[in-house]
Amino acid sequence: MTRTDRLYALVEELRAAAPGRRSARWLADRFEVSVRTIERDLGALQAAGVPIWADAGRTGGYAIDARHTLPPLGLTVDEAFAITVGLGRLATSPFRDAALSASRKITAVLGAEEARRAAALAGRVHLLEDADRGGAPDHLARALRENRVLRIRYRDAEGRETGRDVEPLGFIGKGQDWYLVAWCRLRGGVRAFRGDRVVEAAPTGERPPARTVRAEDLEIPYGTLRPLSFE
Template sequence: MNRTDRLYAIVEELRAVAPRPRSARWLAERFEVSSRTIERDLSALQQAGVPIWAEPGRTGGYCLDRSHTLAPLGFTVDEALAVMIALGTLSTSPFRDAATSALRKVVAVTDERSMRETARLADRIHLLGDATTQKAPRELAAALRTGQVLRIAYTDREGSATQRDVEPLGFVGKGDAWYLIAWCRLRDGLRAFRGDRIVRVTPLDERPPRRTLRAEDLGIVEGELRAVGAGAAVDAKSP
């Protein structure tokens, strides 16, 4: 059994006996691995947001909160593969940590047969990126949610360095490059800041009223701008 299959199986084992605990030793014997391996697996699941906690004592062990877990998802192999590919495209974005965590959760609640077939197919799919593209700072991921003004150290394409206070409004992804769309107080206007040119990010305490951002305000002259918001999901639910 590979690790992906084992993580799913551990969750299902704990779900089946919840709220009773299972010890690391019992799980190690069940999955024919060492107790240390089980401890690492449980830690990975906890970091991914699976509600597992330890109960101390001679009869203690690890428990799963059934009321706060998802039932196994009814993903087809193609659906699970599409989710895996989509999350993989975020590897250079500010959301890469959340994407990795989301993928772990999908793995944990997808049925074993589908996940095994999905993993086999995913090994045949590769994303071709630009080797020169660097990752956007992780600190940008929370920018839209918190609404805080950001103080950024930015280097433009000519190599000129500036420090700017900006009001985050959105993101645009193009290939491996991600751009922070923000109101720049230095330039008193809307600007796009390429993520891999943002050297440093410092959130400030100020949370100004959120400005309106329309697609036409971005002034895109090449390519097609596609939204990834809830509208697509609403459309998909429509008959």
């Protein structure tokens, strides 16, 4: 069994045992390697962000939070390369932290040769971007996921700043720019806020009412909206 296969298998074994635990000795016997090898593998998975923790003591062991993990995927070099390129495009998006964490996890579970080849391919891809574009502040993506009203300070194209409470409805990506689509309580309608112009964002804890947004409500003067799809 290669190290890559063993890392996949370790996660699957811990998922199957959850919420129970497996000792390093038990895992070492199961995969026919040393305890030190198992501890090194589990350390690599933890460093990559896999939610594994250890309890000390005679009845302790390693456990995984199965609610916050997905079954491991057997990625080819081309698949890992494509995912790396896609994640790299999110560097200025509201999802940049999650994208960086996901990229590290992919690298951690690839074999050494596969990781080297994927990195070599990714090194030959460059993104042409505007140097003055900043990133969106924290809480934008989280507010959508957690369905919370946001209190933002927004700077428009003329440099004027306003404070407003908004109800996140979704995101639109156009090139390097990401727009938060939200119901603006100040304006009483749907607005799109460019991420790098949101100076501050803080969740209020309030859950907004259910709303439906239509493409025609956005008044986008150019381009065609394409829903994100994996089909």
